[in-house]
Amino acid sequence: MKVDLFDFHLPEELIAQVPLQNRMDSRLMVLDKKTGAIKHEVFKNITEYLREGDCLVLNDTRVLPARLFGVKKDTGAKIEVLLLKQLEEDQWETLVKPAKRVKIGTEIDFGDGLLKAVCTGTSDHGGRVFKFTYKGIFYEVLDQLGEMPLPPYIKEQLDDRERYQTVYAREPGSAAAPTAGLHFTEELLNEVREKGVHIAFVTLHVGLGTFRPVSVDDVQDHEMHAEFYMVSEGTARLLNEVRNNGGRIISVGTTSTRTLETIASANNGRFVEGSGWTDIFIYPGYEFMAIDGMITNFHLPKSTLIMLVSALAGRENVLNAYHIAVEQRYRFFSFGDAMLII
Template structure:
């Protein structure tokens, strides 16, 4: 299949720049996979589409305030460092700006010297290894000095950093939010649990590769980024019990989907697991465990629109997106949601 098979035309003004005041007030388009039937709802109506005996699987990863603004030493020129992967020994793989002035040996200062660093290596592709020097606990220093690494299509400054975290976020490590979960409130989750829907959590630390465009004309040539994920015994048991009793396994977000599909056996049985995944799901993929998906609207020609097309059919998805543009839905991270079932 060609990358251009997943293109759609999106007016810039439909890219949501800020979150709605109420998380669950966003719109919810439902898409039935069997025939492509669409309906328009609001996210707080999601329980109407769930059944007692289903399970809902959410990604509890929490976004690191991983964007650091500082100065290069000596001289004081401005720099920006975005933490991507913890490589151990106080060293992180990072995106840096300005790249041409951040050669190995460059020293950096953040927060008037509260956090110091040195670029130690330039990696193929342009990322850098950066070794940090600080007192205390690095995550606490980050909470103090770091900013939220919003996606490149969001130009507005975020007023409340917690609005780029899900209400159930727990395990620090993502470079971007698992945004399908941003619509949930504690009250909505309580209502869903009270219906008899099991709620389970996985952890997948979202990498910035999720925003990387597919540049190859043939999608199968695209090198997929790796992300670290974990499935607990408790969540594996919940999924296995749900499926054995005839319930549906519904993933919240493509990250939860990729986690389950990476580690499920061919028959859909789950075991507790942890490790890196670079699973690339596109049309032709046979889903082993996922029966429904709550997701946002994704970028044209992205790996994520390919994933939802694999689940609901490319023609159905492109028609739904065309309808969403016509109905002025809000797109991407702070935008509206879909329920595919």
């Protein structure tokens, strides 16, 4: 299956640069995964498409202010470091610019020495491993020195860093936001609960895969980067009860989807407590075992994300929906509009 099958024309001006003032004012395209039929809605009306006994599954990961700007201790050269994955207590896998200036043993200072790092190794795709030293609590130092790692297609500065967090974000560790959840407010989540729809949380820390383009010609040759996930015993129990009672499981975002499918596919369709690293790659031909529907944003051409969406709703249905979204001037990517596949 060729990667080019998931290409489409996207005018650059449709890439959302800033979030809307009100999260739930985003547009919502509702796509019937069986027929391909489309409705145009507003996100705040999403409860109209949910039923009592359904369950929304949200990824509660919290984005770290993971972009750091420092200087090499020996030369004063400026270095940008993006934290991707915590390996051990104070060791992190990172992306570095310019990487060629950072060798094993290179020392970098951030914030006039408030945070220090030494390169201890290399990782896949040109990454670097650093061991950090600091006084106090690492995440507090990071809050003081770091910037939000907005995707490269967003050129505008973010005035309020919380707009790149979901309102339910609580488990720090992501290099990027699970953007399908950005549309929810506490008010809207309360409306969901009042309708009798369950809400469950999983965690998947978004890592290097978000920044890696698909560089192969054939889909099956692409390798996903592993990301850390957690599913609690309470969430697993609730999901099994929903399934047994005939409710639908609707994941919010591709990250929630990948987490649930990782668990279900390893346990004959059942949900169990668990944590670990997943590199599951979902593309057309995959048989879903965990979810019945999904809320997601509009994704990059030829990305693993549009492949996952196509696996759920059919490639032709999805590309037709994207063509209509372009015609109707929907907003794309992280701060863009949403799609409900049901």
